[in-house]
Amino acid sequence: MSDTQTLIENRPPSVATLFLERVAATPDAEAYRYPVPPASGEGPDDWKSLTWAGTAERVRAIAAGLIELGVQPEERVALASSTRVEWILADLGILCAGAATTTIYPQTNAEESAYILSDSQSRVLIAENAEQVAKAVDQRAELPELTRVVVIDAAGVETDDWVISLAELERRGAARLAKDAELVTERVAAITKDQLATLIYTSGTTGRPKGVRLPHDCWSYMAKAIAATGLVSGGDVQYLWLPLAHVFGKVLTSGQIEVGHVTAVDGRVDKIIENLPVVRPTYMAAVPRIFEKVYNGVAAKAKAGGGAKYKIFQWAAGVAREYAKAAQDNFRRTGTASVPLGLGARHKVADTLVYAKIREAFGGNLRACVSGSAALAPEIGYFFSGAGIHILEGYGLTESSAASFVNPGEAYRTGTVGKPLPGTEVRIADDGEILLRGPGIMQGYHNLPEKTAEVLEADGWFHTGDIGELSPDGYLRITDRKKDLIKTSGGKYIAPAEVEGRFKAVCPYVSNILVHGADRNYCTALIALDEAALAGWAAENGMEGKPYAEIVAAPATVDMVDGYVQQLNEGLQRWQTIKKFRLLPRDLDVEHGEITPSLKLKRPVVEREYKDLIEEMYAGTREA
Template sequence: MSDTQTLIENRPPSVAGLFLERVSATPDADAYRYPVPPASGQGPDDWKSLSWAQAAERVYAIAAGLIELGVQPEQRVALASATRIEWILADLGIMCAGAATTTIYPQTNADESAYILADSGSRVLIAENAEQLAKAQEKRAELPDLTHVVVIDAEGVETGDWVLSLAELESRGAARLEKEPTLVKDRVGAITKDQLATLIYTSGTTGRPKGVRLPHDNWSYMAKAIAATGLLGPDDVQYLWLPLAHVFGKVLTSGHIEVGHITAVDGRVDKIIENLPVVQPTYMAAVPRIFEKVYNGVAAKARAGGPAKYKIFQWAAGVAREYAKVTQDNFRRTGTHSAPFGLAAKHKVADALVYSKLREAFGGRLRACVSGSVALAPEIGYFFAGAGIHILEGYGLTESSAASFVNPGEAYRTGTVGKPLPGTEVRIAEDGEILLRGPGIMEGYHGLPEKTAEVLEPDGWFHTGDIGELSPDGYLRITDRKKDLFKTSGGKYIAPTEVEGAFKSVCPYVSNILVHGADRNFCTALIALDEASIMQWAKENGLEGKSYAEVVAAPATVEMVEGYVQQLNAGLQRWQTIKKFRLLPRDLDVEHGEITPSLKLKRPVVEREYQHLLDEMYAGAREA
């Protein structure tokens, strides 16, 4: 048995147990860094640190406080908050009490929040602020199981029997621990690997979300498997801003505990650009939309600098892509990232002019980024790779505890999601569907045995619903969602995300795109433009002073996007080409239910909302 197998097979039953081990091993090492805004509201944030021992003191107080409120093992405690240090401490406190965390996105409306609270049977809700508390108060009559709400930021909140602040909960917990010092350690010691740890509700494109039951063993396995990849070491600094209500963000907290590096936590997406030079991370996980926005922003900035500057950027972007493709190919064949002399010389010049500035914007120390949730357009991946920002794509689902595949360090291959984590098995079904089996797979859907049976076979194989192909040496490439594949009336199958990704890599102004064409005789697209970059373009093209909606409706804008559509079509098969498109009057967003909080497109919602534009594009067209 290899060292890796031993490490994974001898894992403890819970991440709560791993947390206790970590605190014991490195009590004085920095565990977390988090921002504290200045009292005046002006100027930069002050970043504070928590050692593992200091974090444990708060975690144990939260755990004991929950026990004091009557929370029993496996009972659910819901957490409705943005990503912040208290989210992690509360989640660990819930697990150390032997209870299970129900995650709720702060953007979730009152109706859906109430559904999740009721369906999960959550006994306590830890709410970020008055806004999150108000949702529970509005629906209190529908939530008989909810005995208490604990508020993190209790400013302006009236506390009482039903509502208490996080500070009060910790105070009660500390008092209980004085009387029973081993209370939390005893609860952790009693946790079994099959005990429920987390209930994450998937945001379905239709109907109510399903609760995915993830036992303690899933997270314990993930922690050990992430450590076994060797991608992270104890000296790393991770910047964590992803939503922790999402499985991708949540899994990073397990890996962090096992490896013991520093994690800087701040979920304010609008602060990412400002935080990167301060945090100076060596490692960061993100979703493709962030890399697309950075790429589009850099391209727009170069364009705004005049024709000469933009020409240099375009040349450097081409060199980056060529360099990444050549060096990755050479590494595959020879084990070295070598490039021919001429290309290496061009790369050195481009590095001085463009790439070095880009790396500085990421804090200057970034060793690797992991990208997941949806596919990253390969051309954008190659651009960043050539610029020295290595994006390792990974793959997983809520049902597989997020991390099933990841690209292996230096041997990463852009356009693939890498190899399975140690201990995870993969099989490609006859219809191309990816099947997974291993310790990361969920127990099932909460209270939905029929839905569970649809995707989880008795022998443990899980049907992902994604289509993919494996290379002879085990790298997986995702081609599409099984349900998203469509067939034209001419009988040709089309993977829309492939076309959408290709468009994102040629058009620097796109934010979201939906390719449509099921049972039609040609493909069309609904395109939403990125507000910041298109308004900058508008300023330079005689449309200054116009609103976003006016800019996207302007003939000059449509003509400009038409040029990028033609560029896209030049690289596609005839039946994949976009014959017509419409620009949307606003960007797609979470609030309108068009994208999920993890920035995945909800196709049926968008198609339903903009059915009139789709009908318009096919009006008068001969349907086969």
């Protein structure tokens, strides 16, 4: 048996156990950094630190406080908060009490929050602030099993016997521990690997969300498997901003506990650009939309700088892609990432002019990024690779604890999601669907045995619903969602995500795009533009200061986007090409339910919302 197999197969039953082992091993090492905004509301944040011992003190108090409230093993404690250090402390407290965390996105409306609280039978809700507390108060009559609400930021919240502050919960927990010092240690020791740890409700594209049951063993396995990849080490600094209510953010906390590196936590997306030079991370995880925004921002800035600057950027972008492809191809053949001499010389010039500034914007220390949740357009991936920002694409689902595949360090291949994590099996079904089996797979959907049976076979194989291809040496390429494949009326199959990804690499002003064409005789697209990126172009074209809706309605804007659509079409098969498009009057967003909190497009919602625009593009044509 290999060292990796031994590491994984001898894993403890829970991450709660791993956490206590980590605290015992490195009590004085830095565990977390978190921002404290200035009291005046102006100026930079003050970043504070927690050691592993300091983290453990708070986690034990939270765990004991929950036990004092009567929370029993496997009972659910809901957590409705944005990404902040208290989310991690609360989650670890719940796990160390032997209970299970029900995650709720802070953007979730009161009705759906109440559904999740009710369906999960959550006993306690840990809410971020007054806004989250109000949702529970409004629905209290529908939630008889919810015995208490604990609020992290109690400003503006009227506390009483039903609503208490997190500080009060910790005070009660500390008092309980003063009488029974081994209370939490005993709860952790009693956890079994099959005990429920997390209930994550998939945001889904249709219908009610489904609760995915993930036992303690899933997270213990993920922690060990991530460590076994060798992608992270104890000396790393991770910048964690992803939603922790999403499985992608959550799995990053497990890997960190096993490895013991520092994590800087701040979920404010509008602070990412400001935080990166302060945190100076060695690695971070993100969704493709973030890399798309950075790429579009750099391209738009270069364009706004004048023709000469934009030509330099375009040249440098071409060199980056050529360099990345050559380096990756050579590494695949020989094990070294060498490139031809002339290309290396051009790359060195481009690095001085363009790439070095991009790396500095990421903090200057970034060794690698992990991208997941949706497909990254390969041309954007190659650009960053050539610029020295190495994006390791990974793949997984809520039902597989997030991390089923990841690209292996230096041997990464842009356009693939890498190889399976140690201990995870994969096979491709006859229809191209990816099937997974291993310790990261869910127990099933909460209270939905029929839905579970639809995707989980008796022998453990999970049907992902994604279509993919495996290379002879084990790299996986995702083609599309099985249900999202388009079949035109001419019988041709099209993967819309592939076309959409290509357009994002071509047009620096796009925010979201939806390609439509199922049962039609040609493809069309709904396109939303990025307001920030568009502002510079608008100013150059006599529309400075005008509202977004007015800019996108202008003929000049339509002509500009049409140029990029034609550029896209040049690289597509005839049946894939976009024959018509419409610019949307606003960007797609979470609030309107058009994208999920993890920034995935909800196709049915968008197609329903803009049905008239779609029909308009097919008006007067004869459908075959």
